[in-house]
Structures are given as structure tokens and as C-alpha cells.
Amino acid sequence: MKVKYELISTCGKARLGKLHTNHGTFDTPMFMPVGTQATVKTLSPEELKEVHSGVILSNTYHLWLRPGEDIVHKAGGLHEFMNYDGPILTDSGGYQVFSLAKNKKKDIEEEGVHFKSHLDGKRLFLTPELSIQIQNKLDSDIAMSFDECPPASATHEYMENSVKRTLRWAERGKKVHANPNQSLFGIVQGGYFEDLRKLSAIETVKMDFDGYSIGGVANDDESKENMYLALDYSLPYIPEDKPRYLMGVGDPIDIIEGVIRGIDMFDCVLPTRLARHGHAFTRYGKINVRNAKYKEDFTPLEEGCDCYACKHYTKAYIRHLIVAEETFGARLLSIHNIRFLIRLTEELREAIAKNTLLEYREEFLKNYTGE
Amino acid sequence: MKVKYELISTCGKARLGKLHTNHGTFDTPMFMPVGTQATVKTLSPEELKEVHSGVILSNTYHLWLRPGEDIVHKAGGLHEFMNYDGPILTDSGGYQVFSLAKNKKKDIEEEGVHFKSHLDGKRLFLTPELSIQIQNKLDSDIAMSFDECPPASATHEYMENSVKRTLRWAERGKKVHANPNQSLFGIVQGGYFEDLRKLSAIETVKMDFDGYSIGGVANDDESKENMYLALDYSLPYIPEDKPRYLMGVGDPIDIIEGVIRGIDMFDCVLPTRLARHGHAFTRYGKINVRNAKYKEDFTPLEEGCDCYACKHYTKAYIRHLIVAEETFGARLLSIHNIRFLIRLTEELREAIAKNTLLEYREEFLKNYTGE
Numbered sequence: 001m002k003v004k005y006e007l008i009s010t011c012g013k014a015r016l017g018k019l020h021t022n023h024g025t026f027d028t029p030m031f032m033p034v035g036t037q038a039t040v041k042t043l044s045p046e047e048l049k050e051v052h053s054g055v056i057l058s059n060t061y062h063l064w065l066r067p068g069e070d071i072v073h074k075a076g077g078l079h080e081f082m083n084y085d086g087p088i089l090t091d092s093g094g095y096q097v098f099s100l101a102k103n104k105k106k107d108i109e110e111e112g113v114h115f116k117s118h119l120d121g122k123r124l125f126l127t128p129e130l131s132i133q134i135q136n137k138l139d140s141d142i143a144m145s146f147d148e149c150p151p152a153s154a155t156h157e158y159m160e161n162s163v164k165r166t167l168r169w170a171e172r173g174k175k176v177h178a179n180p181n182q183s184l185f186g187i188v189q190g191g192y193f194e195d196l197r198k199l200s201a202i203e204t205v206k207m208d209f210d211g212y213s214i215g216g217v218a219n220d221d222e223s224k225e226n227m228y229l230a231l232d233y234s235l236p237y238i239p240e241d242k243p244r245y246l247m248g249v250g251d252p253i254d255i256i257e258g259v260i261r262g263i264d265m266f267d268c269v270l271p272t273r274l275a276r277h278g279h280a281f282t283r284y285g286k287i288n289v290r291n292a293k294y295k296e297d298f299t300p301l302e303e304g305c306d307c308y309a310c311k312h313y314t315k316a317y318i319r320h321l322i323v324a325e326e327t328f329g330a331r332l333l334s335i336h337n338i339r340f341l342i343r344l345t346e347e348l349r350e351a352i353a354k355n356t357l358l359e360y361r362e363e364f365l366k367n368y369t370g371e
Numbered sequence: 372m373k374v375k376y377e378l379i380s381t382c383g384k385a386r387l388g389k390l391h392t393n394h395g396t397f398d399t400p401m402f403m404p405v406g407t408q409a410t411v412k413t414l415s416p417e418e419l420k421e422v423h424s425g426v427i428l429s430n431t432y433h434l435w436l437r438p439g440e441d442i443v444h445k446a447g448g449l450h451e452f453m454n455y456d457g458p459i460l461t462d463s464g465g466y467q468v469f470s471l472a473k474n475k476k477k478d479i480e481e482e483g484v485h486f487k488s489h490l491d492g493k494r495l496f497l498t499p500e501l502s503i504q505i506q507n508k509l510d511s512d513i514a515m516s517f518d519e520c521p522p523a524s525a526t527h528e529y530m531e532n533s534v535k536r537t538l539r540w541a542e543r544g545k546k547v548h549a550n551p552n553q554s555l556f557g558i559v560q561g562g563y564f565e566d567l568r569k570l571s572a573i574e575t576v577k578m579d580f581d582g583y584s585i586g587g588v589a590n591d592d593e594s595k596e597n598m599y600l601a602l603d604y605s606l607p608y609i610p611e612d613k614p615r616y617l618m619g620v621g622d623p624i625d626i627i628e629g630v631i632r633g634i635d636m637f638d639c640v641l642p643t644r645l646a647r648h649g650h651a652f653t654r655y656g657k658i659n660v661r662n663a664k665y666k667e668d669f670t671p672l673e674e675g676c677d678c679y680a681c682k683h684y685t686k687a688y689i690r691h692l693i694v695a696e697e698t699f700g701a702r703l704l705s706i707h708n709i710r711f712l713i714r715l716t717e718e719l720r721e722a723i724a725k726n727t728l729l730e731y732r733e734e735f736l737k738n739y740t741g742e
Binding site for chain 2: 037038041043062066067074075082083295296312313314317319320321323324326327328330331
């Protein structure tokens, strides 16, 4: 079965919906925790359920290198391999090829991309077909097309050629896709050029994918205004009966702005990465629990939060664990940070249902930025 | 309330019993997981319950340095601080002072020990009184006397002086002990000298502690035969109505031999340390899951094991996590290894009850050593 998007209600362009998959249904808008190497860093599958994670993302590039898609396939697919029975989306590896190989030589040709492994420097060649074949074997619920992720600073000429190549790659990937239980999403690129976003969206939609992503907006060097423009340029051309996924975005404010523009799904390594560095999201902004002022702070990370970390542990204890380099500290912060973003999407869903989305944004921003 | 030992039955010198504490009762013989820095590495308190951990150990030296006993005290004691409501034993810091300061200058005088912090090289001075005062504030269920841990190679002359100093230190610690809810154990030292073990045991018992430990047998340079001799020299002088704790010992064979000689409690960092290096206990000996032969091994770490890791995950997946340096791998191996040692003590208790302890040892050794 392919995924099926069910639209429940709207508030402006924002959509309240459900995505039905072979591994259960999740509500949208939804934040997806990232399980790069077939594990969401420091969390068990049971803990993912506890934070009400509806769907997770795993990385094709990483699993291709380690342990290899054949081992995952022999294990019975990614769900069996990692003991997670909820929906899983795999990316195409495109983003990793372009970002991890950033400072190394990479060579893009029509056929695919030559690059070096970030693990051992081994020369590798990834093509649109291979990406899809790997994902077929991983047996995720949703696979992504293989795309080029050009830097935000690319010229119009470069970006136009890139968008057209990504369209040809999408076509090639779709042709070899052979897992009847796996859906395939297309990716809209085009940087910050209105004409190219439009071209990319219209041509990608013509190929009739099971869902659509907005790519190329999660680079470090991008401004938020540009990100929102890229959404405004792309989304009018995406059919209403398909899910819309904004790739690599997990900043709370960006999630709100994405939802207001009509996005259904988000993913980002931010909550687990912040956790490893001792940071926690709170509705009054991010805090660094390493800060000495939390030494004797026996209150939870965030008052009122319903997560396991906030129900049972204090800032003083979590600070101690982080300072002492105990992994249980990163685990507690990861649980809290992921729950924070999922709770944010729950509140956004509620605001859509009640038609109070703009008021919600105003209130959230006031608290979060302190302005 | 002080701990109360209840003897249920014996098999030779081996004892089946219960230790009643302010935070619940646990069966003995029992293996205690080590939570050095107020956390058993990679495990949650709920996971400790799941592996049927009856009591855990935490380290006074480490908590003194970080976060400091005053912070733990302000949090409401160690149980509150780390969200663990089962029995907790704290060591005295003596072992750490002598082992972590091993390659640095340390200076033992009658008053206490001068040494340098393993964290920042800061000069510190730990005395028997201070050790007990720190433990009083930590508010563990069981505190340990501050002892000297001389190397196994010490001469009879050195060891005799050391044993006598440890007796004076025990006396001094007992005098300042001021937490009515905390029990205090004495420690028998004396290396491998029969006369000194006897002297140490008789004089320590005269002070009337709530329980007794055998120390000085967990050094790297000791032979197992010597360890067993030290037990045989010490245990005849320990009263039957008090618990007996063999410090720092967690090798499965040593646990069996200790139980046969009448030991009730064991602790060791071995199960979590092995886990971090990718090793798992099994009844057929230790395995290294990094080994390439487990790449496609979709069976659990140990067939028949009832732990969370064995119920849900394969060697292939855990190998992948360890190779990819994902902390969830160390967590699964830690859960398994701790459960393995606790299951061992459960089986030993059953064998004592059925009077089949020597048969159990024979069967275990045959499987474990393959001989």
C-alpha cells in the first residue's frame, strides 16, 4: 500500500491531516526525529513511542555504508532490523553526498555523483537508480528521490541546470522503483529563484509522486526569509491531496512558519545534536544546562512539560550528567528536545483545528524570543 | 533504620538470605551494578528495575568532586537526586584515591591521604571522618569505612602497618557517623597474609559494624587463587547475622567462588565497561560483537536470556550500533551484561535452596570455559 493523505481541516494555508502508512497512521503537521544510522541517537524505540513520535527518518547514505543495505534486507528490512514498528521515511542520500563531501572533491555528472566516503575516503558513485534500489531494500515506508542539493549561493544558470538534472534523476529513480509497499516522494529544488521553484514543482508533480518535499532550504548559509520565500514559490503547485515535507528543518520558529505556509512534515537532527551539547528547548527559548546557574536548580528543564526527563529529573541532575559526560544526560535532553518539537506540532494541530494559528504564533514568538 | 540481614538457608558455607533496607529488601547473593557518578552508565532507573537489580553502588570520591555532596544533599539525597528509589550503597572513596591516583604522587599519613584530583590535578585531602561525613550527606542506605588499599605486592611489614591504620581509620569514621538512616560497613584488609586477614577481621568485627566487606582483592595484579585464599582467611571471623560484601569483583567465576565461600554481595564496573568495548557475557563465555562473524547473525546475544536486549535485538544490529559508535549499542550490551550477572546470582540462590551449588558450578564452568 502507498501512503494516503487525508485532509481534515485548514486554517489559511495550514493543513490538519493524517498520513496513513503500512506501519500506522500519524497526524500532520508532524516533526520526524532523525535516526541516521538506524537509531535515533540515545533513544530506544519505546522512548520514541513515549514522546509520541509518529514517524522517523533514517539515512540511506549512512546505511548504505554501514551496515550495508543487504544486511538490513536480510534482517527483514529496517523496521525489523531496528525493532521499530512505526512509519519510517528514508532520505535519498543526496543531501549527505553533497554536505558530508563538502570539503572533499565531488564530481557531479549526468549519470550520478562521484565522491569519497566520510568514513574511510573510499571512492563511491551514487546514482538515482542506486539510491532507489538501496531504499527498496531498506524497505522504509517512504523513499525519497535522489536530488542535487546545490549551495544557496548558486547562480541562476547553475541552478537551472541543476533543477533540470534533478528532474531527470527523479524520472530515472521512479522508473526503477520496485517496492510495492514503499511510497516515493519527489523533491522540489530551485533555490530562491521563483521561476525555478515553479518549474521544479510543476514538472515534479507531473511525474505523480506519492508526496512532495521542499529541498535545498536547510543549508547553513541561508536566511529564514529566503526559506519562507522558497516555500511560497513552491507550494502553490503541489496538489492538495498529497503530503508536503520540508526537509532538514527543525527550528521551532521555522516549523511554525512552515506549517502556516502549508507544510505537513519536518525532520531535523537539531533536537538530538543540541542535546549532546547540553542544550534544551523551552518555550522561553533554548537553555544551556551546563550553565553554572543550574548547579542547584532542582526544577525540571521546562515546567509543565510532560516528557520523561521533565517528570523525573532536575536541571541540577542533568547538568551533572552532561558535565560528567554521562550518556544518560544526552538521552534525557534528547527525549525532552524531541518531545518539545512534537508537542509544538500537537499545539499547531490544535490551533489549526480551532482556527487560531496566527494567535498561536504571536504567543509562541513572544515567549520564545522574549521580545 | 539500619540494614537487617535475614539468613534463609545455607549450602555448605554459601548463604541464601535477604537484606532489609530503608529502600526495600533484596535477595542475597546479589550483584550490584555500579553507578559511579550517580548513574549506572547508559541505564535509566527503570532499566535497573527491569534487570532485577536489587541494590546499586555509587562512588563517594566521584560525587565529592562532581557535583559535590552539598548539591546532592540539597536535592534531598542521592535517591532523590538520581531518581532511584531502591537501595544504594556508597563506597568510601578509599579505592579511588589509591587507584586513580596510582601514577600520581599520593601521600598517606595517619590523618588521611593527600592526592591529586584525576579531573584537574587539584590537591585534595581525604580523611576517614570526611569520607563518612560526605556519605552521611549523600544519604545512601549503606556507607563504607575509609580504608587503605595497598598493592597486592606489599610486604608483610607494610601490610601490617596498613591494616592497623585501616582499623584506626574505621574507628574514627564510626565515631563521626551521624546519619541514623544509614548503615555503616567495616572493611577487612590484610592482603594474602593469613595472620593479617585474621587480625583485621577480628578487630573490625569488635567495632560492631552493620556489615563487613572484604577489600583489597580486586587489584589487577592478583591471582584468583589468592583472592579465594583471602576469603578463606577472612570469612570465618565474620558473624553470621551480618551481610558480607566482596568489593570490586564481577567476573562470573569469581562470583560463584565467592558465593561458595559465603559472600552475599558483589559489585564491579565490568559489565558496563565490557559493554562500551562491545563485549557481551554469555553462558558460553564472553563474545566480542564487533567480530565480523556477527555481521549477519540475526540471533540474540544469548539464546534464552530474558533481558530487553535479547528479547528485541540481534547481534547484527548491536554490532552495527557498536561499530557506528551509537550509544544505544552500549546501552543494550550494558543491560544484557548486568542482567547476566544478576541472573547468575538468581541461579546461585536457586542452587543454594536446592543444595546443588557444586553441581551448578561444574555445569557453569563447563559451558563458560568450554573445557
